[in-house]
Amino acid sequence: MATATRELTPAEAHAHPAPESIVVRFAGDSGDGMQLTGGQFTLSTALAGNDLATFPDFPAEIRAPQGTTFGVSAFQINFGSTAIETAGDQPDVLVAMNPAALKTNVEALKVGGLIIADEGEFTARNLAKAGYADGANPLSDGSLAKWQLFKLNISQLTLDAVKPFGLGNKEALRCKNMWTLGLALWMFDRDRAPLIDWLKGKFAKAPELAEANIAALNAGHAFGETAEIGGDVARLQQHSVAPAPAEPGLYRTVTGAEAISLGLVAGSKLANVDMFFGGYPITPASAILHHLSRLKEYGVTTFQAEDEIAAVASAIGASYAGKLGVTSSSGPGIALKGEAIGLAIMTELPLIVVNSQRGGPSTGLPTKTEQSDLYQAVYGRNGDAPMPVIAARSPADAFDCAIEACRIATQFMTPVMLLTDGYIANAAEPWKVPDMAGYAPFPVTFRETAPAEGETFLPYARDAKGARPWVKPGTPGLLHRIGGIEKKVDTGNIDYAPANHQAMTDARKDKVDGIAAHIPPQEVTLGEAGSKLVVVGWGSTFGPIHQAVRRARAKGLDVSHVHLRHIWPMPANFGDLLRSYGKILVPEMNTGQLKTVLRDQYLVDARPLNKVSGQPFRIAEIEAAIEGALA
Amino acid sequence: MNDMTPFTSKPKDWETDQEVRWCPGCGDYAILKAVQRTMPELGVKPENTVFVSGIGCSSRFPYYMETYGFHTIHGRAPAVATGVKLANPELDVWIITGDGDALSIGGNHTMHLLRRNLDCQILLFNNEIYGLTKGQYSPTSRVGTRSPSTPFGSVDRPANPCAFALGSGARFVARGIDVHKNLPTVLKAAHAHKGASFVEIFQNCIVYNDEVFAPFTEKAQAGAKQLWLDNGKPMLFDGGTKGLTLDVNALTLKVVDVTDGDWQAAGVIVHDETNRGIAHMLVEMPFGAYPVALGTIYNSPAPTFESAVVEQNAKASEGKAADLQKLIGKGQTWMVDKEPRAE
Numbered sequence: 001m002a003t004a005t006r007e008l009t010p011a012e013a014h015a016h017p018a019p020e021s022i023v024v025r026f027a028g029d030s031g032d033g034m035q036l037t038g039g040q041f042t043l044s045t046a047l048a049g050n051d052l053a054t055f056p057d058f059p060a061e062i063r064a065p066q067g068t069t070f071g072v073s074a075f076q077i078n079f080g081s082t083a084i085e086t087a088g089d090q091p092d093v094l095v096a097m098n099p100a101a102l103k104t105n106v107e108a109l110k111v112g113g114l115i116i117a118d119e120g121e122f123t124a125r126n127l128a129k130a131g132y133a134d135g136a137n138p139l140s141d142g143s144l145a146k147w148q149l150f151k152l153n154i155s156q157l158t159l160d161a162v163k164p165f166g167l168g169n170k171e172a173l174r175c176k177n178m179w180t181l182g183l184a185l186w187m188f189d190r191d192r193a194p195l196i197d198w199l200k201g202k203f204a205k206a207p208e209l210a211e212a213n214i215a216a217l218n219a220g221h222a223f224g225e226t227a228e229i230g231g232d233v234a235r236l237q238q239h240s241v242a243p244a245p246a247e248p249g250l251y252r253t254v255t256g257a258e259a260i261s262l263g264l265v266a267g268s269k270l271a272n273v274d275m276f277f278g279g280y281p282i283t284p285a286s287a288i289l290h291h292l293s294r295l296k297e298y299g300v301t302t303f304q305a306e307d308e309i310a311a312v313a314s315a316i317g318a319s320y321a322g323k324l325g326v327t328s329s330s331g332p333g334i335a336l337k338g339e340a341i342g343l344a345i346m347t348e349l350p351l352i353v354v355n356s357q358r359g360g361p362s363t364g365l366p367t368k369t370e371q372s373d374l375y376q377a378v379y380g381r382n383g384d385a386p387m388p389v390i391a392a393r394s395p396a397d398a399f400d401c402a403i404e405a406c407r408i409a410t411q412f413m414t415p416v417m418l419l420t421d422g423y424i425a426n427a428a429e430p431w432k433v434p435d436m437a438g439y440a441p442f443p444v445t446f447r448e449t450a451p452a453e454g455e456t457f458l459p460y461a462r463d464a465k466g467a468r469p470w471v472k473p474g475t476p477g478l479l480h481r482i483g484g485i486e487k488k489v490d491t492g493n494i495d496y497a498p499a500n501h502q503a504m505t506d507a508r509k510d511k512v513d514g515i516a517a518h519i520p521p522q523e524v525t526l527g528e529a530g531s532k533l534v535v536v537g538w539g540s541t542f543g544p545i546h547q548a549v550r551r552a553r554a555k556g557l558d559v560s561h562v563h564l565r566h567i568w569p570m571p572a573n574f575g576d577l578l579r580s581y582g583k584i585l586v587p588e589m590n591t592g593q594l595k596t597v598l599r600d601q602y603l604v605d606a607r608p609l610n611k612v613s614g615q616p617f618r619i620a621e622i623e624a625a626i627e628g629a630l631a
Numbered sequence: 632m633n634d635m636t637p638f639t640s641k642p643k644d645w646e647t648d649q650e651v652r653w654c655p656g657c658g659d660y661a662i663l664k665a666v667q668r669t670m671p672e673l674g675v676k677p678e679n680t681v682f683v684s685g686i687g688c689s690s691r692f693p694y695y696m697e698t699y700g701f702h703t704i705h706g707r708a709p710a711v712a713t714g715v716k717l718a719n720p721e722l723d724v725w726i727i728t729g730d731g732d733a734l735s736i737g738g739n740h741t742m743h744l745l746r747r748n749l750d751c752q753i754l755l756f757n758n759e760i761y762g763l764t765k766g767q768y769s770p771t772s773r774v775g776t777r778s779p780s781t782p783f784g785s786v787d788r789p790a791n792p793c794a795f796a797l798g799s800g801a802r803f804v805a806r807g808i809d810v811h812k813n814l815p816t817v818l819k820a821a822h823a824h825k826g827a828s829f830v831e832i833f834q835n836c837i838v839y840n841d842e843v844f845a846p847f848t849e850k851a852q853a854g855a856k857q858l859w860l861d862n863g864k865p866m867l868f869d870g871g872t873k874g875l876t877l878d879v880n881a882l883t884l885k886v887v888d889v890t891d892g893d894w895q896a897a898g899v900i901v902h903d904e905t906n907r908g909i910a911h912m913l914v915e916m917p918f919g920a921y922p923v924a925l926g927t928i929y930n931s932p933a934p935t936f937e938s939a940v941v942e943q944n945a946k947a948s949e950g951k952a953a954d955l956q957k958l959i960g961k962g963q964t965w966m967v968d969k970e971p972r973a974e
Contacts, residue, residue, distance in 0.1 A: 047965050194963065252964040262959050269955055276718055297948035298958070301717055301940065306743040310710035313703065313740075317683070317714025320701055321722065325714065343704050399959075433960040473699035473715070473722055476678045481647070481694050483702025484686075493649060494694065 021080025022241060023088030024184065027105045028097030029066055030059055030073040033177035038075025039428070040181060040198065044190040045079045046253045046430045049243025052079035053543060055087030055616065056426045060283070060366045067129035069100045081242040085394075085543035087427065089618040093187075094147075095180055097121060097154070099130035102138060106147070114148045116183070118176070120155030152223075154179055161219035165212040175216035182220025189240040192221060247432060254431040256424035257287035259398035260328075260354060264288075265298045266399070266436065267406025268324045272443040274299035276318030277326045278311040280333060283366040284422040285356040288328045308333035312340040312353065319349040320482070322446065322472035324410065328354035330422075331373045332363060335380070342381045344415040345508065347482045348460070348468050351415035352405045356425045357539075359614050368614030369423035371539050372590035377417045378568050378597060384505050386512035388412070389568040391419040393542035396431040398424060401565065404519075407442045412515055413467040419567070421589075423540045423616055446470050450477025459492040465518070466511030515569050522571035526550060527560025533629050534581040536606070538564040538594055541587055541617055548622035552630075559626050567594070575602045585609055585629050587622050637674025642667040645677065647697045658809030658834035659688060662756060663695055665814040672815070673822050680723045683712040685732040688763050689756035689834070692727040706737025709744035709753070713936075716749055720937040723822075724751040730771040731761050734790050738770075745799040747936035748826045752818070755792055755829070756809075758836035759843050766839035778839075793914035796829040797907070797929065803828040804910060804929040808848055809835060813859060813926065820927045826935050847923045858922040860913070862904040862930070865894045868922050874899030875921075877909075884912045886921060904930040 026041070028034045035056055045052050055076040064071030078088030090110040096102035098121040106115065122139050138144050139151050158179040162172045178199070185192055196214050203210035224238070254262075268275040277300060279289035293302040301323070305311040308329055315325030329337065334355045344351040357373045359365025373380075377389045388408050392398035398420055405416045447469035451457045459480040460468050471478045480492060488495035489503050526549050527534075537545040542563050549561040562577065564570065578584060578598065584606040586595040592608035599606055609625045611617055645667040653659045670680070680698040684690035686705035693700030699722075703711045708726045716724050726744075733741045733755050744753070760778070761767040767780040771792065775784040796804050803824040807817040809832055821828035833844045847856035858868040858875070866875040871889060876898040878885045889897045903909065910929035916922070 043963055047963070049965070049967065198963075246967045248967050250960055250964055250966055252960065252962050265958065266955055274718075276714060278714060295958070296944045297951040297953045298955070299953070301944060303713070303717060303940075305710065305713075306739055309707060310713070310740055310743070313707040313710035314714035314717070316703075317701070317711035317716075318718035319714075320711070321681075321715045321718035323718040339704055340707065347701075433964070436956050436959070472719070473681050474679055474719060476676075479677055479697055479699055481696075481700035481702065483693070483700075484704055485702065 020082045021078055021084060021088070022093070022188070022239065023076065023078045023091045024093040024095070025074055025076040025091040025105060025108070026095045026180070026184075027072055027074040027101035028095075028177070029100070030061065030064055030071045031066060032073070032097045033174070034058075034073045034075050034097070037177040037181050038077060040195055041184055042077055042253060042428050044185060044195060045077065045188070046251065047194055048188075048190055048241070049246070050079040050081065050241055051084040051244035051246070051430060052077055053084050053087045053429050054078075054427045055423065057615075058367055065129075067098060067100055067126045069104050069130055072101045072104045074101070074105060079241065081244050083244065085546050086619060087543075087616065089620055095184065097176065097180070099127045099132060099138070103130045103132070106144065109147055111146050112148065114150060115144060116180075117149065117151045118154035118180075119151040120153040157219065157223065158216050161216050162212040165208050165215065167208070167212055171209075172212070175213050178213045178216040179220035182217040182222075183224050184220075185217075186221045186224030187238060189238055192217060246430075250433045251430050252433055253428045254395050254399070255287070255426060255428045256392065256395040256398045256420050257284075257356070257426070258291055259395050259431070260392070260402045260418070260420065260425075261288050261291035261295070263399040263402025264292070264326055264352065264406065265295055265300060266439070267403040268299065270403060270439055270441045270443075271324060271406050271410045272441070273322070273324045273410065274301070275326055276315060276323040277302045277328070278305050278314035278318070279303070279328050280305050280308045280311045282308070282330050282333045284358055284425045285328045285330045285333070285354065287425060288354060288356070308336035309340060312337040312351075315351055316340060316344050316347070316349060319344070319351055320347070320473070322470070324350055324352070324406065326352040326354070328356070330356050330358045330366075331360045331376065334373065334376060338381050341387065341415050342383060342385050343484045345381070345385045345387060346484050346487075348413045348508075349415070350409035350413055350470070352402075352409050352418060353415060354418045354420065357419060357421040359612070365614045367422065369421045369540065369616065370589050370612060370614065371419075371421060371541070372593065372612065373419065374538075374567065374590065374593040374597070377419055384509065386509050387415050387417055387568070388512060388515055388566075389417045389419060390565060391539045391567050392424055393539060393563055393565070395424055395427055395429045397542075397565075399431070399434070403439065404565070408515060410444050411442055411467065411518070412465055412511060413470060414512060419539060421540050444470065446472055446475075447478060448475055456491075458490040460487055461490050462507065462511070466507065466514055513569050516566075516572045519566050519569075519571055521573040522562065522564070522577055524577070525561045525563045527553065529560075529577055530580040531560045532558040532582040533585060533626060534560045534562050534578070534583070535585045535587065535622065535626065536562050536564065536578070536594070536598065537587055538567060541589065544617040544619045544622050545587055547619040548626060551619065551623055552626045557626060557630055559630065564594070567597075570601065578602055578604050583607065583629055585625060587611075587617060587625065589617070638676045639674075640671045640677070642671060645670045645697050647695055649694050651695050652691065653688060654838050656837040657688070658758065658836070659692070659756065661809040662754070662814070662832055662834060663692065666696070666754075666818060669815040669818045669822075672819060675723050679721065680725070681712075681715055682725045682727060683708045683715065684727040685729075685737055686763070687729040687732045687761075688836075689727055689729040690732060706732055706735070707740060708732070709737065709740035712751055713744060713747075713749055716751060716937050717940055720750070720941055724749075726751055726753045728753065728755050730755065730757045730759060730769045730792065734770045734792060734795065738795075742795075742799040745796055745801040745827050745829060748800070748802055748933055750826055750935040750937060752821045752828045753830065754818075755831050756834040757792055757831050758834045758840055759789075760836050760840035762836050762839055791914060792831045793829070793928065794911070796831075797911055797914060801829045801929070802826045802931050802933045803927070804914065805830045805927045806923070806925045807832045808844070808925065809833065810848070817926060820930070824930055824932060826932050847918065856918075856922050858924050860902045860904070860924060860926040860928060862902055862927065865899045865901050867894055867899060873922075876900055884909075884916060884921070904928070907931065
């Protein structure tokens, strides 16, 4: 619990977040609709032209007991007039819908930051549920003195606002989030019209609910406009954040799950094959199955299998039959798929495996983010089982990564692992809708011609890239059998001979290693080759690393940022690039997995910076590590 | 689009150049021959046929069939086959599996394939033993089976494959015997049924479980212990001297004697292969007091999974243009006309 060490100075008390960017965190009970509030606020922010990044942070329980700290659901958004790459280290504004939300989130708030609390929920009962000492109420005991506290009875104000609609008390209180959103829209000078349209659409079948929610939204907005609150209490002020610089074009917000789904559809179109998606529900990967199941007109067949193994096995069966098989899961499900992925490696069929990583091991932290499945992706199968691995750095980047996965899988006849994480899957960011004409197609050529008289078809003969032919069952003259047993070079017949196994193991390895020649060379993301320090990252740590390196460079430090998309195989120039730097720092949300791979592949002195708290890195944490490394 | 003239082929056309590597005397040889003999009679083409198997002795089967074939991983053949069939419903899919593959490690997939009613044939070679791993007891082994892993005899009760299939919602359940002349008839019926056709084939493992089915497969016993079911025909066995009647009070089947062929007088019931209740009783008849029910036990077609998927995909796509550029630009969007700070 927060305990003020001293009273705020008037300057501190009236400090406001810098106009360049503002971080707002909405926190409430998991039944309070915070994710929805955050999502709609995100949309209005995007429509206002700000750049933004979000961080949804919600409990694993669907409906945890009301009012408890473990039932708190939060949504953080960082938006501004400049490029935004992280959801923000520390919120400037915390909206706390109940005592538990305040308790679990207030410590993250910037000193001098603004707390907006619904005092109507700070009852003795709710305070006790949140674990406050008997009789203690942070809203009145001065314990929040290092922040600005703005308390108001949102519950009562909402009830008053929706009274004309004759809703029951419970239903009326459900409009609280819209009241709060209305106030937030006023605070940041946002247009309410798109929200009103959205509410009308959402409650099209219950117009009285639409009207009540709109009334709550308007009331919250009006409250901000008209409330005159002065004296020694914190004051609400309106901020207008200028639009961020952006290239002209059409924009939308996109979550990682949406971007992956769209990227897979785009990739299958560029490959000119239909997609088959086999999935099994698992947090945080299910959203991909949900999105794709609505896209049937794009030649997508989705199949909710009986388990993770059937999900991947059906995708392999579909690939065998001539569709692009895709499966998706999170760490525990990927573990179950391991044997089947080995089958796809052995039978050399295209397959895409999306891993939306979460905290592990075992069930771990289903709704929290982590990058701890890199070993699993690169090494996690029996036998020598090489498999390309690609990692997305952000929701928007996931679109291109999914296309890249489709390209590699179909061009090289191999399964590909596409790594994202819970943060990327759920977070939203503005995305400049790409022009599909800018993507080079990579159409698949199925083998359709039977061999000439006297010649036999060789299902494991390889092209220059080391890929074997893809033949659809149903094609006359090309009958063949494949399977998980070691196969004879060229013919694919069962063969246990020592030299043959050596040759086939080498062929599988060479094929995957050879992909390095068909991927773009590694670029320096920020900075240049040869600086004193390079910060090497992969996946969703992109934002905090990039900002930290930018800040350090602004201070004159000789540091660069290199962010890997191709984890396996790595780009051909990557070793030389790494060796050009004095020191190598690898921040990861795991205990040092990429660091180990870098050491193994290049014999370089890569140093780890690790965090496994289920929360993304803060910029300041990486900045401090950069300064430490260069001290 | 399909050429409806039956395709002509000979059993030989369905053989590959691969050397068959089962133990000499294995029941699998007989099943392979029966399948290769049956395929020409079905009028189907090898290139439209896919054999999918899991792991086990029986699962080597696809290598010996001159068709498309996929030898997958242990227990997962039904899941792979589901992907094959959903990707191309025109393919004729056969699943070859064993008692361990289908009912132990792959029990879950077998259950769901049957409940979904994917159009395919599942041939379960039941030898009541793990052959490939050298003789451990299997989920269909009888209590007391001595094996390397159960030196004092197995203590767990066996699964009944056909009862499992019916319980999982199978719409076609049949039984055959590896060396019996009726096996092609059973296979043809399985193929004719549109939907998941489940066929349990009693298969003798000459090395690890020899003669485990001898009490009803031996020539001397066959008549008295085999009840070959024929739709619309009375349930007679033992040269027509015995039959099954329904004891309506106990709600069980009962063996009755038939004198002078007058099965009606004896109350012998007529096989109605669409009767699910009787099918349950037939597959659960305890051996000894009853014969073993063979042939098509249950056959009551229902809509298939892949046709439902195809239909829904088509319906959901109706009138919708697949414009990728539009799709990615969907939702609440905004235009940036010029660089906001470009002055």
